[in-house]
Amino acid sequence: MKIPCFGVEExxxxxxxDAIYDIAGSSIASFTLDEIIAIxxxxxxxxxxxxxxxxxxxxWIEGSPEFKKEVSKIYKNVLPDQILQTNGATGANLLAIYALIEPGDHVISLHPTYQQLYDIPRSMGAxxxxxxxxxxNNWLPDLDELRKMIRPDTKMICINNANNPTGTVMEEVFLKELVEIARSCGAYILSDEVYKPLEEDLEIPAIVDLYEKGISTNSLSKTYxxxxxxxxWVAANAEVTDIFRKxxxxxxxxxxxxxxxxxTYTLANKEAVLKRNRKLVEENxxxxxxxxxxxxxxxxVFPKHVSTSFIKLDIPMEIEEFCIKLLKDKGVLLVPGNRFDVPGHARLGYCAHTDVLKNGLKALSEYLRQFD
Structure with missing residues (x-):
C-alpha cells in the first residue's frame, strides 16, 4: 500500500x-489539566x-459506559451502543474507511479537506x-457538481463539516440535499465533525442524525x-457499528x-467548556x-465561529517559502496553503490564546510591509 506524505502533519x-507565535493550529486554545479540573x-x-x-x-475496550453515554448526548438519534471510542478522530476516520472501502470502490471526497479523507481511500485502491x-462560493462546494459526479456504484462521500482549513459550514438545508443525493445510490456519507460551529442560534445537525447511512466522527481535540x-469516536447506525467492531x-x-x-469528565462538563470557547472564538x-x-x-472568507480560517495573501512569493521565512524571521507559524493543494493561501488558526493571536498578527503585518 502506497500513500503520500500527510502534508499538514509533515x-x-x-x-x-520553532514557533514563538503558533497561529497555525486548528484547536481552540488548549486547556491545562488544572483548567479542565476547575471547569x-x-x-x-x-x-x-x-x-x-x-x-x-x-x-473498557469500546470506551467506558459513562463515556459512551456522554457522547450519545451530543446526538439526537444515537444510542450509547452505537458509539465506539477511537484514538482521536484520525482513528475514527481510518476505522470507517478501512472497514467499508475496497479496491475499485468509487469514493467522492470534498477537496481541499483533511487529507485522510481522500488519500486513505486512494491508498486502498479506491x-x-x-x-x-x-x-x-464562500468555500462551499456545488451540489449540482456532486449530482454530475455521483454514480450508481458510488460507495462513500467524504466531507469535513466545518471544513478544514477554511472554516466553512454546510448548514442543514445543504446537508439534507446532500443526503438525498447519497441516498439515490445508497452511498455512505462519512462526516468528520471535529469543528463544531459555536455561533449562537446556529445548530448544525450531525450526519448520523440526518441519514441512515451517515457516519459521524469527532474528538476532544478541537471544539473541546x-x-x-x-x-x-465514531457514531453510526447499529449495523454499521457492528461492522466497525470487527x-x-x-x-x-x-x-x-x-x-x-x-x-468523560470533559464531556460531562461540556456546557462549561463550550461557554468558555464561545467567548474566546467570538473575541478572537x-x-x-x-x-x-x-x-x-x-x-x-470569514469562518463560521469555528477554530480554523484560510487567509489569502497578496505577495510575490511562493507560499511555502514565505511561511518558512516568516517563521525564521518573526517566529510566526502558519500552514502554507500548498499543503492543502491551494497555493497563495495559508491556514490561520485564530483560536490560539488571545495574546498569542494579537502578537502573531502584528508580527505578520510587520513582515508583509516588505512587499509594499
Missing part, C-alpha cells in the same frame, strides 16, 4: 517547535482521588473523485480543547484508562476581522 512536525464540579483532591484508584488494565470547494487526551479489533484495543476518565474572530480590514495584503 509541515507541523518540522516547524511547530467541572470536583475539587482537585476529588479528581485525583478517583483517578488514583483506577486499575491500570485495558479498561477510485477517488474530488468534489471541489470554491472560494467564490483537549487534543492531548487523544480520544475520539475491524476495530485489528486497529486498536482501547484508549488508556486515564484518557477515558479525562475525556473580531480581532481577525479588524486585522483583515486594516491589512491590504490579506483577504479572508
Amino acid at each position: 509541515w507541523l512536525n518540522v516547524w511547530e517547535n 467541572g464540579h470536583k475539587s482537585k483532591e476529588e479528581f485525583f482521588e478517583e483517578l488514583l484508584k483506577k486499575k491500570m488494565n485495558y479498561g 477510485d477517488v473523485d474530488f468534489w471541489e470547494i470554491n472560494e467564490e 480543547s483537549v487534543p492531548g487526551v487523544r480520544v475520539g 475491524y476495530r479489533d485489528y486497529t486498536m484495543i482501547c484508549d488508556g484508562v486515564f484518557d477515558d476518565y479525562l475525556a 474572530l473580531s480581532i481577525v476581522k479588524e486585522w483583515v480590514a486594516n491589512e491590504p495584503r490579506v483577504s479572508l
Whole structure:
C-alpha cells in the first residue's frame, strides 16, 4: 500500500517547535489539566482521588459506559451502543474507511479537506473523485457538481463539516440535499465533525442524525480543547457499528484508562467548556476581522465561529517559502496553503490564546510591509 506524505502533519512536525507565535493550529486554545479540573464540579483532591484508584488494565475496550453515554448526548438519534471510542478522530476516520472501502470502490471526497479523507481511500485502491470547494462560493462546494459526479456504484462521500482549513459550514438545508443525493445510490456519507460551529442560534445537525447511512466522527481535540487526551469516536447506525467492531479489533484495543476518565469528565462538563470557547472564538474572530480590514495584503472568507480560517495573501512569493521565512524571521507559524493543494493561501488558526493571536498578527503585518 502506497500513500503520500500527510502534508499538514509533515509541515507541523518540522516547524511547530520553532514557533514563538503558533497561529497555525486548528484547536481552540488548549486547556491545562488544572483548567479542565476547575471547569467541572470536583475539587482537585476529588479528581485525583478517583483517578488514583483506577486499575491500570485495558479498561473498557469500546470506551467506558459513562463515556459512551456522554457522547450519545451530543446526538439526537444515537444510542450509547452505537458509539465506539477511537484514538482521536484520525482513528475514527481510518476505522470507517478501512472497514467499508475496497479496491475499485468509487469514493467522492470534498477537496481541499483533511487529507485522510481522500488519500486513505486512494491508498486502498479506491477510485477517488474530488468534489471541489470554491472560494467564490464562500468555500462551499456545488451540489449540482456532486449530482454530475455521483454514480450508481458510488460507495462513500467524504466531507469535513466545518471544513478544514477554511472554516466553512454546510448548514442543514445543504446537508439534507446532500443526503438525498447519497441516498439515490445508497452511498455512505462519512462526516468528520471535529469543528463544531459555536455561533449562537446556529445548530448544525450531525450526519448520523440526518441519514441512515451517515457516519459521524469527532474528538476532544478541537471544539473541546483537549487534543492531548487523544480520544475520539465514531457514531453510526447499529449495523454499521457492528461492522466497525470487527475491524476495530485489528486497529486498536482501547484508549488508556486515564484518557477515558479525562475525556468523560470533559464531556460531562461540556456546557462549561463550550461557554468558555464561545467567548474566546467570538473575541478572537473580531480581532481577525479588524486585522483583515486594516491589512491590504490579506483577504479572508470569514469562518463560521469555528477554530480554523484560510487567509489569502497578496505577495510575490511562493507560499511555502514565505511561511518558512516568516517563521525564521518573526517566529510566526502558519500552514502554507500548498499543503492543502491551494497555493497563495495559508491556514490561520485564530483560536490560539488571545495574546498569542494579537502578537502573531502584528508580527505578520510587520513582515508583509516588505512587499509594499
